[in-house]
Amino acid sequence: MIEAQGLSKRFDSFLAVDNVSLSVRSGEVMALLGPNGAGKTTTVRMLTSTLRPTSGWARVAGYDVVGQAAQVRRSVGVLTEHHGLYLRMRSEEYLDFFGQLYGLPPAECRARAEALLERFGMREAAGRRLGEYSKGMRQKLALIRAMLHDPPVLLLDEPTSAMDPLSARIVRDAIAALRSEQRAVILCTHNLAEAEQLADHIAVIRRGRLVAQGTPAGLKRQWLGPALVELRTAQPLNGGAAALNDLIKLDSSGANWLRYFADQPEAINPRVLQRLAERQVPVVSLAEVPRSLEDVYLQVVTAADAASGRPPSETAAAPLDLD
Amino acid sequence: MSLSSALIITRREVRDQLRDWRIVVPGAILTLIFPVLMNFTAKQAISFVERHGAPVIGERLIPFLLMVVGFFPISVSLVIALESFVGEKERHSLEPLLSSPLTDAELYVGKMLAAMLPPLAGAYLGIAVYLAGLAITIQWLPTPGLLLQILILTTIQAVVMVSGAVVISAQTTSVRAANLLASFIIIPMALLVQGESLVMFWGRYDVLWWIILGLGTITLVLIRMGVRLFSREELLGRDLDEINLRAAWRTFSLAYAGQGRGQGVLVWYRSEVLPTVKRMAAAIGLLAGALLAAVVVGFGFSARYPLPLPAVEMSDIAANFDANLAQLGFVSAGGAAWVFFTNLRALALATLLGAFSFGVLAVVLLMIPVSLTGYFAGQVALIGLNPAQFFAAFVLPHGVFEITAAVLAGAAILRLGASVIAPPSGKTVGEGWLLALADWAKVSFGLVAPLLLLAAAVEVFVTPVVARLMLGG
Numbered sequence: 001m002i003e004a005q006g007l008s009k010r011f012d013s014f015l016a017v018d019n020v021s022l023s024v025r026s027g028e029v030m031a032l033l034g035p036n037g038a039g040k041t042t043t044v045r046m047l048t049s050t051l052r053p054t055s056g057w058a059r060v061a062g063y064d065v066v067g068q069a070a071q072v073r074r075s076v077g078v079l080t081e082h083h084g085l086y087l088r089m090r091s092e093e094y095l096d097f098f099g100q101l102y103g104l105p106p107a108e109c110r111a112r113a114e115a116l117l118e119r120f121g122m123r124e125a126a127g128r129r130l131g132e133y134s135k136g137m138r139q140k141l142a143l144i145r146a147m148l149h150d151p152p153v154l155l156l157d158e159p160t161s162a163m164d165p166l167s168a169r170i171v172r173d174a175i176a177a178l179r180s181e182q183r184a185v186i187l188c189t190h191n192l193a194e195a196e197q198l199a200d201h202i203a204v205i206r207r208g209r210l211v212a213q214g215t216p217a218g219l220k221r222q223w224l225g226p227a228l229v230e231l232r233t234a235q236p237l238n239g240g241a242a243a244l245n246d247l248i249k250l251d252s253s254g255a256n257w258l259r260y261f262a263d264q265p266e267a268i269n270p271r272v273l274q275r276l277a278e279r280q281v282p283v284v285s286l287a288e289v290p291r292s293l294e295d296v297y298l299q300v301v302t303a304a305d306a307a308s309g310r311p312p313s314e315t316a317a318a319p320l321d322l323d
Numbered sequence: 324m325s326l327s328s329a330l331i332i333t334r335r336e337v338r339d340q341l342r343d344w345r346i347v348v349p350g351a352i353l354t355l356i357f358p359v360l361m362n363f364t365a366k367q368a369i370s371f372v373e374r375h376g377a378p379v380i381g382e383r384l385i386p387f388l389l390m391v392v393g394f395f396p397i398s399v400s401l402v403i404a405l406e407s408f409v410g411e412k413e414r415h416s417l418e419p420l421l422s423s424p425l426t427d428a429e430l431y432v433g434k435m436l437a438a439m440l441p442p443l444a445g446a447y448l449g450i451a452v453y454l455a456g457l458a459i460t461i462q463w464l465p466t467p468g469l470l471l472q473i474l475i476l477t478t479i480q481a482v483v484m485v486s487g488a489v490v491i492s493a494q495t496t497s498v499r500a501a502n503l504l505a506s507f508i509i510i511p512m513a514l515l516v517q518g519e520s521l522v523m524f525w526g527r528y529d530v531l532w533w534i535i536l537g538l539g540t541i542t543l544v545l546i547r548m549g550v551r552l553f554s555r556e557e558l559l560g561r562d563l564d565e566i567n568l569r570a571a572w573r574t575f576s577l578a579y580a581g582q583g584r585g586q587g588v589l590v591w592y593r594s595e596v597l598p599t600v601k602r603m604a605a606a607i608g609l610l611a612g613a614l615l616a617a618v619v620v621g622f623g624f625s626a627r628y629p630l631p632l633p634a635v636e637m638s639d640i641a642a643n644f645d646a647n648l649a650q651l652g653f654v655s656a657g658g659a660a661w662v663f664f665t666n667l668r669a670l671a672l673a674t675l676l677g678a679f680s681f682g683v684l685a686v687v688l689l690m691i692p693v694s695l696t697g698y699f700a701g702q703v704a705l706i707g708l709n710p711a712q713f714f715a716a717f718v719l720p721h722g723v724f725e726i727t728a729a730v731l732a733g734a735a736i737l738r739l740g741a742s743v744i745a746p747p748s749g750k751t752v753g754e755g756w757l758l759a760l761a762d763w764a765k766v767s768f769g770l771v772a773p774l775l776l777l778a779a780a781v782e783v784f785v786t787p788v789v790a791r792l793m794l795g796g
Contacts, residue, residue, distance in 0.1 A: 012570065048422045050555045074424040082415030086335070088342045100331045101423040145419065 001026045001153055001184035002047065006056035008208075009042050016042045018208040019056065024201070026152070029175065029185040031195035033297060034205035040188045041081060043205065044155045047186070048076050061152050074102065077146035079156040081188075083138050087131035091122065091141055094130060095148055102149035109148070116144040120170060135162040143171060147178075154178060157188045172198060192293040204297065206304040212296075220291050223299040226261040228289040229269060233257070234282035243279060247271055259289065324428040332425070332433025333440065340403065340441055353396045354445040355452060361388045362456035369461065380524075385457065386469055387523045392453040393477035394516060396445035400481050401508060404438035404488035405501045412558060413498055421555045431489070431553050435546075439485045446477050472531050476519070479538045484508055486545035493553050494752065544681060548743070552752060571757055578761035596769040599762045606734035606741075613686050614693045614730065621694035622710075625701020655783070663779035666725065670732045670771065674739070674763070682740025689733045693726070716793035721782035728774035735763040735771075 002024040009017040017039040024030045032040050045051040047060055049069035058065045061075035086094060092113060099109030117123045120140045125133065133141065139162045146154060159175065160168040175198055178185055189195050195202060196216050204212040212219060221227070228251060233240070236255045244250075247268060248260035262268040269286060276283055340346045365388055369381035411417040420430065450473065457463040465473070487508045488501075495501045515534070522530045581595040600607075669688070677685030696718055700710035714722075742759035743752060750758070 012567075045559060050418070050421050050559055052556055070424050070426065073422055076422070078419065078422040080415075080418040080422070082418070084411075084414055084416030084419060086339060086416060088339055089335075097331070097335050098419070098423070101328075101420075101425060103424070142419075 001028075002030075002058070002060050002186065004043075004047070004056065004058035007043065007046060007053050007058055008055045009039075009046060009051060010054040016208055017046070017053075017205075020205070020208075020210045021056075022203055022210065022213065024184045024186060026182040026184055027179055028200045029179050029187055029198050030201040030203060031199035032186055032188045032203050032205060033192070033195060035301065038205040039208040040205055041157065042208075044078070044157060044186065044188065047072075047155060048078050049073050074149070075151055075153055077149065077151035077154045079143050079146045079154075079159055081157045083142035085130045085133075085138055085141060087129065089130055090128065091117065091126045091130065091144075094141070095145060098145050098148055104149055112148055112150065113144070116147055119174065120144060121167070136164055136167050139163060140167060140171065143174075147174075152183055154183060154185045155188075156185065158190060159187065160194060161190060168194075192297060196293040202293065202296075204300045204304075206301055207308065209304075211304040212300040216293060216296075219293075219296050219300075223296045223303075224291050226263045227265045228259055228291070229262050229265055229272075229286065230259045230289050231257060231272065231276075231286050232284040233276075234284050237281065240276065240279060240281050244272060244275060247275065324426060324432065326432070328425055328429040329433035329436065332420075332430060333436040336407075336434070336437030337441055340437070346399065346403065346441075350396060350399055350442070350445045353399070354449045357395055358392045358449045358453035359456060361392050361453055362460060364388065365457065366460055383524045383526060385463060386465065386473070386528075387520060389450065389453060389465065389469075389473050390476065390519060390523060392449045393446045393473055394480060396449050397442045397477060397481040397484065399445070400438050400442035401484045401488050401505065403442070404435070404485040405492050405505055406498050407434040407438055407489055408492040408558060409495050409501050410492070410498050412496070418559065421559060427553050427555065428550055431493075431550055435485055435489050435549075438489065439481050443478060443481050446481070447474070450474070450477070469528060472528060472535070475535055476531060476538075479535055479542065480512070480515075482542045483538050483545065484512060486542055486549060490545060490549040490552065493549065493558065557751065571753070574754060574757045575761050575764075578758050579764055592769060596765050599765050600731070600770070602762070603731075603734045603738060603766070606737045607730055610686065610689070610730045610733040610737065613690055613733075614726065617690035617694035618697035618700075621697025621699075622701040622704075623697075624694075625698045625705060629705055630702050659779045659783040662782050663776055666728075666775045666779065667772070670729075670767075670775075673732065674736050677736035677740050680740065681743065682737035685736040685740070686733055689729050693729075696722075712793060716790040717786065720786040720789050721778045724774045724778035724781060728771045728778060731766050731774075732771045735759075735766040739763050 002022070004023075005021045007017060007020045008015065020039070020043055022030065032043065034040050042051060046053050046065060047058055049060075049065045049072040052066055060072045063071040063075060065072050086097075089097070092110075095113040095117075096106070096109060099106070099113065104112070114123070117126055120143070122137065122140055122144070125137060130138065130141065139159070143156070143159055146156070156175070160171050163171060172194060175185060175187065179198075179200075187195065187198060200215065202212070202214065202216055202219055203210055212223070214222065226249075229248075233256045237253070237258065241250060241253050241258050244258075244260070248262065251259040251261055253259070265288060273283060273286060365381075365385050368384050369378075372378060372380045372384075408417065411420065425433075454464065454470075488505065491501050491504045491508075495504060515538075519531065519534060522528075522534070579595075580591070669692075673685040673688045676688060677683070696714075699717075700713050703713040704710040739756070739759045739762075742755045747755050747758065
């Protein structure tokens with residue numbers, strides 16, 4: 001649904017995006033991560049045909065972003081970084097305006113607007129001027145605008161950044177639903193937990209280049225090493241760990257717990273449990289030690305800085321201040 | 324381009340304007356209260372001038388105030404148009420609009436109409452209020468011709484201001500910068516209105532049609548310029564208005580020296596100057612046509628404004644030819660230098676004027692001396708001599724070089740002016756202008772200056788000899 005190859009964008013002497021290739025299929029969500037000014041917004045703007053790539057190509061919903069710009073824009077729903085609503089309008093009027101721009105018949109536009117306002121809990125505020133809306137409400141309305149023409153592709157820049165936890169949850173659920181409706185979604189977010197929760201694929205952009213790309217689990221394995229598994233027993237192990245030596249690579253252990261690395265937890269863990277059962281060791285729990293996407297992100301960015309020979313940027317000091 | 328799509332933008336913006344008291348209140352004052360005030364002024368002025376036996380002033384004042392009543396509301400359109408794109412950019416509402424399927428032309432036209440229609444409607448209403456007041460109080464009504472002129476003039480003034488302001492709005496990065504650049508519209512418009520006032524008090528209403536024609540031409544140029552320059556990419560990709568002199572110099576010098584950099588003058592002529600002349604073929608044709616037209620017009624004027632006979636008495640000219648030239652110190656190296664620098668100064672002035680007028684004033688300036696030549700040839704014909712002989716004696720020897728230089732220089736200036744209206748595809752206005760400037764420099768230094776030098780030498784040392792021979796000296 002979204003495919004880009006060798007996409008680059010140069011502004012005079014500044015290379016904003018450098019040879020980015022990515023692919024998002026229907027029913028997938030890709031989270032685009034990277035520090036401020038990394039090139040995410042420029043990439044998204046190229047995918048919406050508002051910026052013309054200096055080199056490379058991209059197809060969105062089957063249309064070329066340069067040669068079929070109007071069709072691309074018609075097929076994409078965009079939530080921009082700044083929502084920039086028309087504050088003297090009311091939401092119905094605002095959505096009607098964008099419905100007309102996207103060529104929606106009035107009855108269909110009204111029906112979709114009402115359904116989306118209902119879904120995002122905005123029905124009651126529909127009669128108020130947008131200038132009276134809170135930041136979160138404005139963000140939700142901008143998201144509704146992006147979804148109004150039922151586009152097969154959604155490009156969402158920080159969809160929950162200004163929202164209270166409940167609203168953010170509604171929006172996250174909506175994005176998850178979009179995935180199941182076979183839409184392709186690119187999500188630029190500061191919120192790594194959100195990215196981990198929603199994204200099938202993660203792509204990290206650093207100084208215009210794509211420095212890491214893969215599934216969250218794959219990236220963790222690639223950048224943080226094999227999964228770390230923790231085993232807890234109901235009684236002291238009393239040398240039980242030694243009985244697992246041929247199966248696991250031990251990381252650390254205590255009286256009634258141990259941690260080990262597992263390249264393939266799905267294969268190793270059942271055998272560990274089987275061995276302990278044979279030795280009649282009562283197991284309380286066996287679980288992967290949680291590893292966050294934030295750890296992966298820091299590793300990726302630090303490695304990218306080291307490879308480029310440039311000093312670490314503001315990212316090291318403020319690892320979560322992602323754009 | 325679909326007008327119905329453009330009108331979606333227009334409707335939204337007009338509705339938005341009508342909700343903004345900062346636009347509605349001044350609009351209402353200028354539309355409803357100001358015309359009433361003008362009614363009162365007209366009435367008082369008429370009774371005053373009639374008391375002092377000068378009714379003609381009153382007669383001229385009423386149509387003038389009609390024009391003013393129409394103009395004041397449309398001045399609001401300038402403010403609206405100036406912030407049409409850049410204002411939305413500052414409020415961050417532009418990107419969702421640019422991400423929509425509207426074409427550039429639909430967006431552009433939609434914004435233009437939105438800036439123009441409400442003030443124009445206000446102007447028409449104001450005119451109606453003013454005329455209704457006059458009809459009631461002093462039973463005065465304009466002739467249909469005058470009313471039509473004022474309505475067209477008001478409309479075309481609004482279109483010119485809006486099209487210029489939208490160009491500015493789409494090319495700047497802040498409302499502040501757009502407001503500063505608005506002087507380029509306000510000052511010419513202020514001068515125009517003063518000119519129109521003079522014309523109306525003078526009673527030459529026919530001149531207003533020429534003004535309308537001129538404004539119509541400017542409007543077409545501005546709209547073409549605006550649509551051509553409008554770029555989603557420029558609007559979104561540029562956040563700073565800065566002058567990068569180093570980058571500008573690099574662009575210019577690369578284009579000026581071109582492929583033959585450091586390989587000698589002959590290579591430069593072959594690889595840069597000659598291809599530039601080929602690129603200018605259309606402009607050269609246009610200039611040659613304009614200069615030919617100037618000769619014809621000059622020739623035509625000679626019959627309307629004949630010189631007194633002694634001034635064109637060829638026998639007197641022939642008799643005093645050498646003495647007159649010697650008195651001027653013409654036939655000397657100093658004379659040649661004077662001719663050369665005079666011509667050079669004229670071309671420099673033409674370039675300067677051309678840069679501010681899309682090349683138009685440069686063409687006009689170059690046409691003036693050529694039309695004078697035609698005029699004098701016409702005078703010669705009037706006294707029964709062969710004008711071709713006059714050309715051959717006084718113009719042709721040095722004119723071959725001088726007129727060629729003028730055509731080349733004029734064409735380069737014309738392209739320099741046109742580059743602002745329509746930069747090459749994929750280039751910004753600045754880049755396009757710098758490339759055209761490099762072409763102008765190549766032609767000026769590579770061809771025009773040497774030709775003028777040659778022309779000056781021939782004019783001083785050869786033309787007088789040929790002229791004397793042909794005059795029978």
